[in-house]
Amino acid sequence: MELKNSGEIHIGHHYFSPQIIATDVIQFQESMQKLLGSTPYIIQKGVPIRQLNNKSFDIRALVQKNDKGLWSVTNVISRIANISSYNTSICEKACLTTDVLKHLYPRDKVKAIIQSVYNLSLRSAEIMDENETYHLGEFSVDFALDNDDHIGIIELNGKPQKDLYDGIRNQFTVYKRPILYAQYLHTR
Structure with a gap:
């Protein structure tokens, strides 16, 4: 709106x-x-999402528990929206976030953004673990950069879309880490 x-x-x-x-x-x-209709919704303030070649993109961190039962960031990718869309769920392609950011920022700024994504993702995992109602072994955190380069969380997904990682570095870890976590749970 x-x-x-x-x-x-x-x-x-x-x-x-x-x-x-x-x-x-x-x-x-x-x-x-x-x-x-009668469905309740929460409407959040819009964020002017940073563009790459006139296309919106987001940053998605896949956070999974590892073979020691600890949260770790498995991969960080970006979904690049179609040119007429602001919605990255309908994306033109997915690629490593570092590949996107290097077209917009110098190397030290890219490194700082990625570090913030890792820190915020792992902090989100800690907060999720505080609620004992849920037991998650993985989830994804979607971020947006605004036009002032502030990073914000769009949403957390309890069922991450793993096929986005096909063909991207560390794609096998995306599927292997949940199995390692299951082995950890089994041996505890």
């Missing part, structure tokens, strides 16, 4: 071009009621 200077509210789904244009708040509320 985007409030335009004209007062119109543009509502899109996956792509920049709007599906619905509301001319005022009442029409917006009616449109949202039709879309959502």
Whole structure:
């Protein structure tokens, strides 16, 4: 959703071009009621996502427990959206995040961003482990960089999409680490 200077509210789904244009708040509320029905939703403030060649991209860290039962970051990739989409779930390609960032930043800045991704991912894992209701062995953390180079968490996924890692360095570790963690649990 985007409030335009004209007062119109543009509502899109996956792509920049709007599906619905509301001319005022009442029409917006009616449109949202039709879309959502009685399903409760949380709406977060939009983030102007950093672009690479006019394409949005995100950063996804795969966090898995290892053969010692400790959280580790297995891989960090980026999904690059189609040119007319802000939604990286519908992506043109996935590649190592370092390959994306090196086109935007000097080496020391790339290293600092990757280190922040690792730190935030592992801190997220620690927080997840505080809640004993859940027992996770893996999840992914999706990040976005804004136009001021601030990094923020978009979401955590309890069932990471592993086929994104096919053909990318460390792809076998993506599948092997859960087995090693299962062996660790079995021998405890």
